[in-house]
Amino acid sequence: MQCVSFDAFRTLGLPNVRYIKPEHMFRHKAEIRDAEWVLFPEYWQLGGVLFGLKGRIFPSLATYMVGHDKVEMSRAFEMVAPGNTPWTLIEPNTESGAERILSQMALPFVAKLPKASMGQGVWLIRTVQDWNAYRSCTDVLYAQEWLPIDRDLRIIVVGERVVSGFWRLQGFDGFLNNLSQGGRVDGKTPIPEAAMELALTLAKKLGVNHAGFDIAMVDGHPYVLEFNRLFGNTGLPGLNEKVTEAIKEYLIAQDHSDDPDDDPKEPTPPLKVAV
Known part of the structure; x- marks a missing residue:
């Protein structure tokens, strides 16, 4: 299994992996095209790797798209698991959008920047002053009920x-x-x-x-x-x-499942849960 990786840290220890700096992608088109797997491309590389070079990527395209920002993510969660998704309101950062959220969401509530990570860009909104401070930092309002x-x-x-x-x-x-x-x-x-x-x-x-x-x-x-x-x-x-x-x-x-010699009648094994 020959792989190309764009993230040296996350693929350290995997066998037969050639690391390429993301910014050098265009210098190594043949290697990327010939690789069995392209590992951890950056988001901006997806179009070229997937559609230009027909590469097979890990993580999956769905992982990138759903995980691109909290707006995309919350809408996907609400579609497939509404009973396990905190109540969330998403509005444009306009006076009417802000008022709709404040009129529905009881204080305190949580507000987030759509693309922040590692706990950054998260506010606990206790007052209107908190809300206004959050609004000054974003174009999209993302408000979620506070869980105890x-x-x-x-x-x-x-x-x-x-x-x-x-x-x-x-x-x-x-x-x-x-x-x-x-x-x-x-x-x-x-x-x-x-x-x-x-x-x-x-x-x-x-x-x-x-x-x-x-x-x-x-x-x-x-x-x-x-x-x-x-x-x-x-x-x-x-x-x-x-x-x-x-x-x-x-x-x-995944490579084994693509093997044409596999018996198509063989049942799919159950999901494993191991911690």
Whole structure:
């Protein structure tokens, strides 16, 4: 299996991988065209790699498109799992759009920038002054109900299985759980089955095959907050190695499933859940 990678860190440890800097893509068209897999292209490369060179990419196109911003993501979640999606309002940043949200969403609520990550660009809106400060930073208003939680879950899915998961406890600000914002890892408390099942269900229905899902539990019920296509691998010892091995197994399995000698009557194996 010969692969080209545009992300040296995320493919470290995978065999037969040639790393190419994304900005050098046009110098290596033949190598990209001949590769069995093109791994972790940047979003701006997708048109050229997928449609220009007919490359086969990992993560999937669905992973890129659904994960492109929180607006796309929330609409996809609401389509396939409305009962597990927090109430979300999305409006243009106009006076009428802002008023529609304030008239419907009870304070406090959460506001986010559509393309922020790692806990950045997230506001807890307690007052109209908070709301106006948020509005000054965005063209699109994204408001979501506040959930009464002091922790959430990071569930990592690669291919068709859960690779790992852990609780993230709130950081110093009493609001954000992201590790980059002071959140702390709890790797000992068991992961609820309902959270893992929700992550797998979303991944399967949406065609997402490399994601760190953020899931909140409220009275035993899971709510999906978002997922990150390029999630951090520092939550638990050995997590990076687990993810790398899962990617390798998935790519090999996909190649095997494309083998014309495979028996088409062979049943598809069930999804695996292993943490």
